[in-house]
Amino acid sequence: MSINIDQALQTFIAEARELLEDMENSLLQLESTPEDAEIIGAIFRAAHTIKGSAGLFGLDQVVGFTHIVENVLDRVRDASIRIEGDLVALLLECRDHMTELVNVIAEQGEQLDEAALGREQFLRKRLQAYQGVQAGHAAVVVEPEIESSGASMEGPDNWHLSLRFDREILKNGMDPISFFRYLGTLGEIISIVTLPDALPPVDEMDAELCYLGFEVNFKSDADKNTIASVFDFVRENSSIRILPPHSKVAEFIDLIRTLPEDEKRLGDILVSIGALTRQELDEGLAAQKNPKADGSTAPLGEILVGQRSVEQEVVQAALEKQSQARESKNKENRYVRVQADKLDELINLVGELVIAGAGANLLAQRSNDSSLQEATSTMSRLVEEIRDGALKLRMVPIGDTFSRFQRVVRDVSKELGKDIDLVISGAETELDKTVVEKIGDPLMHLVRNAMDHGIESAEKRLAAGKPAKGTLKLNAYHDSGSIAIEISDDGGGLNRDRILQKGLERGLVQPNQTLTDQEIYNLIFEAGFSTAEAVTNLSGRGVGMDVVKRNIVALRGTVDLESTAGLGTTIRIRLPLTLAIIDGFLVGVEKSSYVVPLDMVLECVELTESERQGMKERSYLNLRGEVLPLVPLRTHFEIEGSHAKRENVVVVQYAGQKAGLVVDELLGEFQTVIKPLGKLFSNLRGISGSTILGTGEVALILDVPSLVQQAEHAEQS
Amino acid sequence: MAKTILVVDDSASLRQVVSIALKGAGYDVIEACDGKDALSKLNGAKIHLIISDVNMPNMDGITFVKEAKKLPNYKFTPIIMLTTESQEGKKAEGQAAGAKAWVVKPFQPAQMLAAVSKLIMP
Numbered sequence: 001m002s003i004n005i006d007q008a009l010q011t012f013i014a015e016a017r018e019l020l021e022d023m024e025n026s027l028l029q030l031e032s033t034p035e036d037a038e039i040i041g042a043i044f045r046a047a048h049t050i051k052g053s054a055g056l057f058g059l060d061q062v063v064g065f066t067h068i069v070e071n072v073l074d075r076v077r078d079a080s081i082r083i084e085g086d087l088v089a090l091l092l093e094c095r096d097h098m099t100e101l102v103n104v105i106a107e108q109g110e111q112l113d114e115a116a117l118g119r120e121q122f123l124r125k126r127l128q129a130y131q132g133v134q135a136g137h138a139a140v141v142v143e144p145e146i147e148s149s150g151a152s153m154e155g156p157d158n159w160h161l162s163l164r165f166d167r168e169i170l171k172n173g174m175d176p177i178s179f180f181r182y183l184g185t186l187g188e189i190i191s192i193v194t195l196p197d198a199l200p201p202v203d204e205m206d207a208e209l210c211y212l213g214f215e216v217n218f219k220s221d222a223d224k225n226t227i228a229s230v231f232d233f234v235r236e237n238s239s240i241r242i243l244p245p246h247s248k249v250a251e252f253i254d255l256i257r258t259l260p261e262d263e264k265r266l267g268d269i270l271v272s273i274g275a276l277t278r279q280e281l282d283e284g285l286a287a288q289k290n291p292k293a294d295g296s297t298a299p300l301g302e303i304l305v306g307q308r309s310v311e312q313e314v315v316q317a318a319l320e321k322q323s324q325a326r327e328s329k330n331k332e333n334r335y336v337r338v339q340a341d342k343l344d345e346l347i348n349l350v351g352e353l354v355i356a357g358a359g360a361n362l363l364a365q366r367s368n369d370s371s372l373q374e375a376t377s378t379m380s381r382l383v384e385e386i387r388d389g390a391l392k393l394r395m396v397p398i399g400d401t402f403s404r405f406q407r408v409v410r411d412v413s414k415e416l417g418k419d420i421d422l423v424i425s426g427a428e429t430e431l432d433k434t435v436v437e438k439i440g441d442p443l444m445h446l447v448r449n450a451m452d453h454g455i456e457s458a459e460k461r462l463a464a465g466k467p468a469k470g471t472l473k474l475n476a477y478h479d480s481g482s483i484a485i486e487i488s489d490d491g492g493g494l495n496r497d498r499i500l501q502k503g504l505e506r507g508l509v510q511p512n513q514t515l516t517d518q519e520i521y522n523l524i525f526e527a528g529f530s531t532a533e534a535v536t537n538l539s540g541r542g543v544g545m546d547v548v549k550r551n552i553v554a555l556r557g558t559v560d561l562e563s564t565a566g567l568g569t570t571i572r573i574r575l576p577l578t579l580a581i582i583d584g585f586l587v588g589v590e591k592s593s594y595v596v597p598l599d600m601v602l603e604c605v606e607l608t609e610s611e612r613q614g615m616k617e618r619s620y621l622n623l624r625g626e627v628l629p630l631v632p633l634r635t636h637f638e639i640e641g642s643h644a645k646r647e648n649v650v651v652v653q654y655a656g657q658k659a660g661l662v663v664d665e666l667l668g669e670f671q672t673v674i675k676p677l678g679k680l681f682s683n684l685r686g687i688s689g690s691t692i693l694g695t696g697e698v699a700l701i702l703d704v705p706s707l708v709q710q711a712e713h714a715e716q717s
Numbered sequence: 718m719a720k721t722i723l724v725v726d727d728s729a730s731l732r733q734v735v736s737i738a739l740k741g742a743g744y745d746v747i748e749a750c751d752g753k754d755a756l757s758k759l760n761g762a763k764i765h766l767i768i769s770d771v772n773m774p775n776m777d778g779i780t781f782v783k784e785a786k787k788l789p790n791y792k793f794t795p796i797i798m799l800t801t802e803s804q805e806g807k808k809a810e811g812q813a814a815g816a817k818a819w820v821v822k823p824f825q826p827a828q829m830l831a832a833v834s835k836l837i838m839p
Contacts (some may be wrong), residue, residue: 004737012730045727045772048801052770053728055823056735063823070801172817173766173795174836182835230835233818 005057009105012053016102019046023095027088034083043091044073050098061112062101065120069094072130081130090126097123157245158190159227161216162308166237167209174234176210183230187220228277235279241308244275253317266300269318270310280309340433343394350383350390351673357383358671358694384671396436398476398485399427404440405447409472412451419458419469420451426476431483435575438555439485442548446487446571447472449545454491454569464566466490479574482557482599488570494563499523521561525549556688558655558705574655584672584691586699587650588665589633590641593699595672595691596661600652600704604666607647619711621649621660629711632662636686636707652704659711661702674701686710720765720837721745725755725781726799727773735768738826743839752776756784759791766837767796768829769816771807779807782814795836799824 023046026039033039047070054062069091075081100116112120161183165176183189195213199205220227224242231240244252255273267285270276284303298306301315357380364376402424413420455461455470462468475486496517503509503523525545552559557575576582584595611621621628628651633639644664651660672691677684688703722744724732729750736746747762749755751773758764767785771778778798785791796816800808801823808819820832 005734008730008733008737011733012728015729042774045774048772049728049731052726052799052801052822053731053734056731056826058825170793172815173793174817175795178836178838181838185834233832233835236812236817 009057012057013102013106015053016050017099019050020095020099020102022046024092027092027095030083031085031088037077040073040077040083044070044077047073047098059105062098062105065094065101065124066098068124068127068131069098072127075130087130090123090130093119094123094127159187159216159218159220159245159248160243161214161218161227162239162241162243163214163216163231164239165210165212165214165234167211168237169210169234171208172234176212176214179230179234180214180216183216183218183227186222186227186230187218190217190219192216223274225274225277228279242277243308243311249311249313252311252314256314256317256321266315266318266322267304269321270304270314275310275314276304280304280307283307284309338393347390347394350387353383354387354671354673355692355694359696360694362694387671391432394433395430396433397428397430398436398483399424401436401440401443402427402474402476405443405474408444408447409451412448416451417457418451418455420455421469421471423471423473424475425473429476429478429483431476431575435483435555438551439573439575442551442573443474443485443487445545445548447474450487450489450491450569450571454489456492460492464492482574482576485573485575486570487573488568490568493565493567493569494521494524494561496520496563496565518560518562521563524561525559560655582672582674582701584670584701585650586667586670586693587633587648587661587663588667589637589663590639590644592637592639593667593693593697594633594663595670595699595701596650596652596704597701598669600654602651602653602658605649605651605660607649607662612647615662623651623660626658628658628660630660630662631707631711633702634662634664652708654705654708657708657712659708661707672699672701719743719745720839721747721762722766722768722833723747723749723755723758723762723764725749725752725767725769725773725778727751727770731770734826735829738830739833742830742834744833752778752781752784755781759785759788764791764794766833767791767794768799768820768833769796770799771811778816779810779814782811782816786815797832797836 023043026043026046030036030039030043047066051063051066051070054066072081072087072091076083076087081087097116097120101112104112163176166172169176180189180192193215195215196211198211198213200211205211218227224244227242228240231238234240252273252275256269267276267281271278271281281304284300284307287303287307288297288300301319304310305312305315357376361376361380364372367373405424406422409420409422450472451470455472456464458468461470471490473486473488475488477484500509500515500520500523503520503526504511506526508523508526509515525548549559552573552575555575557573559571559573561569561571563569583598585598585601587594587596605623607615607621615630615632619630619632621630628649630649634643646664648663648666649660650663650666651658670693674689675691676689677687681687686703686707687700689701691699691701693699722739724735724739724746725748726732726735727750732748732750736748739746747758747764749758752769753776755767755769756776767782769778769781773781776784782796782798785794785796795818798808798811798816798819799822800811800819801821811819818832818836820829
């Protein structure tokens with residue numbers, strides 16, 4: 001077979017050269033007789049034939065370029081554009097380029113050289129001026145392999161096909177039996193009931209017409225569109241009804257319920273879940289145009305059920321969904337638009353109120369006046385509620401940011417020539433508006449990167465046994481006081497060795513250093529790091545990942561990366577929920593106070609005397625059989641003074657890692673307004689901000705992620 | 718006995734690849750390079766299905782289909798037209814002439830096989 005194909009390819013090359021020769025001659029003739037329709041027709045045919053044959057051999061480069069030329073020629077043929085000297089010259093150049101493309105194929109798959117590619121770009125640009133509106137890239141549509149299912153489903157739950165063919169079907173050379181045979185390749189035909197009701201008396205019967213109706217019980221895993229495609233050629237004048245098995249009905253209803261709530265028309269909902277084919281919808285809509293006897297028009301749902309295209313239950317679910325979507329739309333209309341500045345001002349004031357409240361509380365406790373204490377505690381509860389309420393005002397779901405990427409993924413995948421699906425989950429996860437605004441750009445970069453470098457080309461994917469269509473996932477969820485955003489692709493994963501090599505070249509890694517896979521992967525976030533072999537216009541210029549990281553760190557967030565060779569890469573961004581106010585846990589070392597974000601505190605334990613002795617040699621603790629690395633704040637911040645009589649350990653957790661902070665005193669929960677540190681302190685490790693206590697003293701807010709990381713490293717070394 | 722398919726296209730390479738695919742699936746194939754050639758090949762052999770291009774020199778696909786439909790032996794023979802996405806009008810013309818099935822160029826051999834097997838089995 002492959003020898004035959006090779007021969008056929010040789011035939012193609014010879015034929016294409018011949019056609020191109022003819023094309024050249026015809027074009028030259030055209031210069032003197034520009035209106036000659038026959039010559040124009042011949043030129044068009046040449047391009048058309050080359051494209052058709054090239055498509056059969058999968059020569060996409062030839063198809064793509066020739067398609068545009070053919071397009072222009074088609075417009076010349078139907079006199080949409082006039083032949084003039086410039087156009088003939090351009091077409092001659094195009095012909096030369098096509099010859100070059102064919103030569104490349106003749107020379108066994110060498111790539112076009114740079115200069116030729118440049119010429120092609122230039123030609124494409126010039127051709128654009130002559131192209132119609134519908135011009136685009138050649139759609140080399142490869143239908144997905146039809147899945148034939150030998151797999152048996154349980155029970156009598158099958159598809160039901162109700163077929164009334166066009167009576168003329170036999171005259172058109174189509175035999176119903178052949179369709180049933182083909183249907184048999186998609187699944188198992190359980191039974192066919194033939195309905196002779198429409199048969200006229202013998203003397204009136206025309207032997208060339210098909211009077212029979214068929215009811216088919218069909219068992220298959222194929223979807224409705226695939227089954228409907230069997231009857232593509234006989235759709236006209238035939239009545240083809242395909243009812244899904246009952247289990248499918250439940251599946252459709254589930255699908256409808258999980259659809260995002262945007263207002264869609266009933267038909268579109270049903271088509272989008274695959275319960276209805278486009279043709280059935282068009283038929284239904286056409287039927288709707290004919291008013292009923294009393295002059296009213298029937299609702300579409302009723303018509304669709306009437307023509308047996310969908311089940312009543314499915315329509316019902318879709319209608320419910322629709323009204324739900326409308327309701328939520330109505331809710332949207334009840335929104336009050338507020339200027340963001342006003343909101344920020346409010347948050348600031350609430351912050352001050354929190355501090356002032358804490359001050360009043362402290363005074364009340366010292367005064368020993370029980371009624372004053374009661375009053376302040378009521379007040380502080382209310383302040384807390386106001387704080388939560390004010391912060392919620394600024395919380396917006398991340399869904400809007402995510403859904404912007406639908407378009408991006410669609411456009412970029414076209415640009416790259418890859419077929420990529422975007423799956424969004426956790427769209428309802430809320431986070432602070434200021435964070436949402438700033439996360440857009442880094443996300444955009446990561447998404448483009450994943451599409452360009454992460455997901456492989458269709459051929460590579462198929463070779464690796466993966467579906468040709470790539471999947472990109474965006475997911476968001478709340479995790480211990482922070483929000484995690486994941487961008488994952490099912491691509492080839494990172495090339496560990498190449499990154500390590502590059503890291504060595506760039507001096508980011510010392511030759512004798514041993515790194516975990518995790519650390520190697522994270523090298524790509526270093527400045528000026530790019531392993532892409534070719535720079536595309538999407539990514540791979542080596543700027544980017546480090547900028548992404550910097551942007552995220554500026555939001556007090558972190559970014560890390562997981563990758564499995566051949567299976568894909570997941571990048572996880574963690575961000576604080578809000579930038580303004582947190583619940584804190586106050587601890588004291590000597591005379592200073594520190595605040596740990598309460599969400600990260602797991603528990604507190606007292607450090608026993610023997611453990612304190614042991615700490616001198618090692619910096620970890622046996623916490624119920626688990627190794628807990630310790631960070632003594634006293635040494636970390638180089639606080640002078642003698643050791644306190646008693647010490648405590650605050651167990652904190654971040655991103656699944658635990659560490660123990662050794663402090664003197666535990667001072668309890670405390671609402672904290674985060675005041676950023678000045679630029680001067682931006683290099684300080686382990687501190688993320690400051691706050692003012694009720695007494696007017698300043699307390700530092702600990703940067704738990706960096707402390708945990710430090711403990712982690714200390715433990716390893 | 719294997720069913721016979723007539724493939725009409727002015728591109729020899731297209732005919733060759735389609736032939737290889739169809740023969741591989743168990744059909745017999747006769748080739749013709751244009752409408753006139755195809756009409757002459759209809760006499761004599763028993764052909765079960767015709768695959769024809771639209772744009773061809775000498776006699777184009779639409780005329781060929783109309784002529785073929787006039788022949789008593791080929792009144793009921795299924796015909797697949799090869800159209801391109803830019804030729805929606807041609808598709809309608811072909812259907813009016815009696816070619817109810819179509820495959821859009823450029824196509825992969827597997828797509829052609831699927832279309833053929835909807836109409837006849839080898």
